[in-house]
Amino acid sequence: MAASWFRQPSILPGFGLTLGFTTFFLSALVLLPLAALIFKTTSLTWSEFLDVVLDERALASYRLSFGAAFIAAAVNAFFGFIVAWSLVRYEFPGRRLVDALIDLPFALPTAVSGIALATVFAPTGWLGVRLQELFGIQVAYTWLGVVVALILIGLPFVVRSVQPALVEAQRDLEEAAETLGASPFTVFRRIILPAVLPALVTGFTMAFARGVGEYGSVVFISGNLPLKTEITPLLIVIKLEQFDYNGAAALGFMMLLVSFLMLLAINLVQSWSRRRYVGTGDGGRRVERRARPRNLKAGA
């Protein structure tokens, strides 16, 4: 019995081989470097470690990295939801194009988006000039620039997580709530939002995690002023350039810790929502989605 416990018969042959590859690649590419990072950090004493990670410049960079990533993720959660909503619920000319465009920040080398943003938002740039003139806002080379870059990078995460959840949220549910006397706001708050919330939280967390680690697109638009617009990944690069490998490793360890916590949070949210919606399995079979013309209201 013990042997067959994890050797379930499977369509794919070669269980030993595939598991071996999985373990090998995970070890070589994920676990080993991370272990090396932690090991490197341990060559510092506690006080040295604290000196590096609690340095004024480091603290300012955490504030910027995490603060900007949080704001950007929050903005994305809001607008990403609207984008996903319009893509799922309405039929309009160019919908497929917009849908494809969402993935562009995924596909684009981040440096390219960084340069593009910097060009547009620079004080002499096409948008930068107008923002300066009309509102007196400077975007490039301030923390605002960092936020803008992170919004661009994080948008696909939110849209792509929310989209399937919205597709799955059946129109029936809204109509049922409506016939039971719920106002449109109540329908949104009590029916749509709870159905989409786990996906939205996942998207938010992913956009946030990505924002914290983002380097390429930010460095061009942030201006990289120490204590002001310097993000943590940049600080690591600076430390490396000064051959301060241990310092870089210490900062890297901090980021690893945060990433791990993020991942944990995502998984917790996901398992919670699975339990909530799929049930324990006794008769909790999912009802297939109803094919109904989507544009009943939108097409009019």
Next chain:
Amino acid sequence: MSIVLDQVTKRYQGAPVVNDVSLHVGQGEFLVLLGPSGSGKSTLLRAIAGLTEIDHGRVALHGRDVTHVNSRERHVGFVFQHYALFRHMTIGENIEFALRVRKVKSADRRARRKELLKLVALEGMDDRLPAQLSGGQQQRVAVARALAHRPQVLLMDEPFGALDAKIREELRRTIRQIQRELDMTTILVTHDQEEAFALADRIGVMHQGRLLECGKPDDLYTRPATRFVSTFLGAANLLLGYRTPRGVRFSSAPMAGGEVPREVVAILRPEEVELCADELAVKSNFVSYGQVEEVLFGGAVERLRVRMAPDGPVPVAPGRDGSTDRGSLLEVSRTLPEQRDFPVAVGQRVAVGARTIHVLPTPISSFTAVAADAAAARALCDSPLLSALGARMQTRVATRIGRFERAPPGMPAIATGPGCAQAAEWHLTHGAVQLLCVPPTGPLPNHVVIHTLDAESRRATLAVAASLLRHVAAEAIYLGIQPGTSAETERGAHLRNLLDARSAALADHGLDMRTELRPGSVAEELEKELAAYERSMLVLGTSNPGAIHWDWLKSLLEGTPERAVLIVNSARAEPAADS
């Protein structure tokens, strides 16, 4: 009246999916809307609930006009096919939802929840999540939830569609019981006739957006008015018969006196067929001899197919093998005692009797494409309108080439275009009751204009129009035209006549249509109305073909050859239908 629908019409992309439906449902009545998928029944139900806006007509619930009231203020309970339970809420929260949004006190909510869970026999399930319940239980919750706010009517859209047969039957009984207990006016939509028979006080059969017939289940089964209902509710042999002074006969052999026999459509239910060894043993009316071609044992009933003798009854629609010269196939079903009395085997010769037949009151029996040569006749049969009508009415389209002495039985069809007016004149003066002028190509009409040249032909014309409109997804307008010079008082009388005709048509044929009275000349007003729509068709009634201005008819028929025209000659029209 609990629910009143008045000429409800809903269009998608210009095509009506619910077409002029008028319906009254009494307090506590259980109405089942039955129809094949795509017949518009769900759309109609959604229109009653306010989930779909309607393009035309009026909806009233308990005397309150709710046409422009949104669904949350209509106070209806709606049950969806896939339950539509809120999956993130417990059963209790689901049921209380309607009360919560109404800000009912929590103690009252709890009491109502308990009461409802007891009603659907799910006590103690309050804290479960929908995903932890079986499909049947989920649908019970959905019913309880729909009843929580004490709605005035309960609407159910295929509520058992996603459940398996056994649970379906059990839930059906529960629903019927709850409905009786609460005296709740209920409309249920289904495509399952067994379900309709089991639940309904009254069944409304829908097809292509129209409510074809509405009545008590047994009435609809024994005395259907339309081909569709007769074949959709149970099985039926549709046969072409000929009305004679001594009843309906099935042989097409010419009768004495040379009179064109009046063709009718008769239905013979499989269970009303009697099989005997020979003609003398037949206790009911002997029809013809036949040969048993297939026997299927099916438990309580035995199903047979009997090939009738070639001179026997003619089916309305030729069989799948298309060979009418081999005689038609008759569906027969027999109970066990019948089987014991007279066992049959495949290949055996039997005498066939009909215990009862029912003659459909439909004025259109079959079509005959009349043309000068075989190719033209073929082309006429293949024209979009005639082939669609033949297929949808499940009726025979015969061909006739060249000249005969009299018009063919049923409805002759001729091609529009040059020579059409002359052919029309010949048919109408040589015994044709109806005449269809068919454009050889072009799309099906979606706008039908009905006009009668005199008051006497109104009844017959509306009957034919009703029969036609059941099979064409078109909107109909009954146009009255009055010379512009007539006095105001005459106008009132004329309008009254039109509206009377409209309500008579609704009562007799279930056909509802818009009615309009216009001043002006007949030719001009008709032309104007027809030209306003790209795909229009004219139904023209007259009681005296001799009085038609043939020049005008010529311009009407040959001026726009892409328009179909149906002419009804009530001088020889159907006497009042009886069965």
